[in-house]
Amino acid sequence: MVRFAIFAKAPRAGSVKTRLIPALGPEGAASLYRRLAVAQIERTVRAAPGCVDLWCAPDADDEFFARCAEEFGVDLYVQPDADLGTRMHTAAVDTLRRADAAVVIGTDCPGLTVDYLAHAASQLEAKQHDVVIGPCEDGGYALIGMRAAQPGLFSDIAWSTPEVAATTRRRLRALGLRWQELPLLWDVDDAVDLPRLARWESARGK
Secondary structure, eight states: OEEEEEEEEOOOTTTSSGGGHHHHHHHHHHHHHHHHHHHHHHHHHHHSTTOEEEEEESOSOSHHHHHHHHHHOOEEEEOOSSOHHHHHHHHHHHHHTSSSEEEEEOSSOTTOOHHHHHHHHHHHHTTSOSEEEEEBTTSSEEEEEESSOOGGGTSSOOTTSTTHHHHHHHHHHHHTOOEEEOOOBOOOOSGGGHHHHHHHHHHTTO
């Protein structure tokens, strides 16, 4: 069984999608984040019913998380107070205690569709690869999955830089791991991404 860990923040104005605040304002940026998060949770639950956890920050007390748990049946966990790599590794280790493979994703990549997520899971279930990665155009990745804990993939990484995926590939080679790279994705980070998001949603009738 493959289990998904979704990383999400409480959608509070001024604390999420801060790079979009100049274009949307604090409330608008928070509203967009909330919409993206709900859509991602819904898609992930469709791809893996009963196998989705929501890893919350800064805690799980926000009403948004309670509503997600009630509406989608996801379990809530709290991200530790640490750097992103430690938080991701913690989620992966915890998830692997309850599943044969763990997939960690965020909430700001529309391309993480039901089919994309199901394909990632199938690659791990086939046991032909140790790791799967969903790379992003900005040099990072929106998805990473594994069949065993891999602390070397999360330590000493320059997160939020264009080197994340390249560094991860070097680590995979150095560790002798077999990995599958999935189709290239894009995420919603800056104002220039908003027209692309609008076109994406329009094409899907949203």
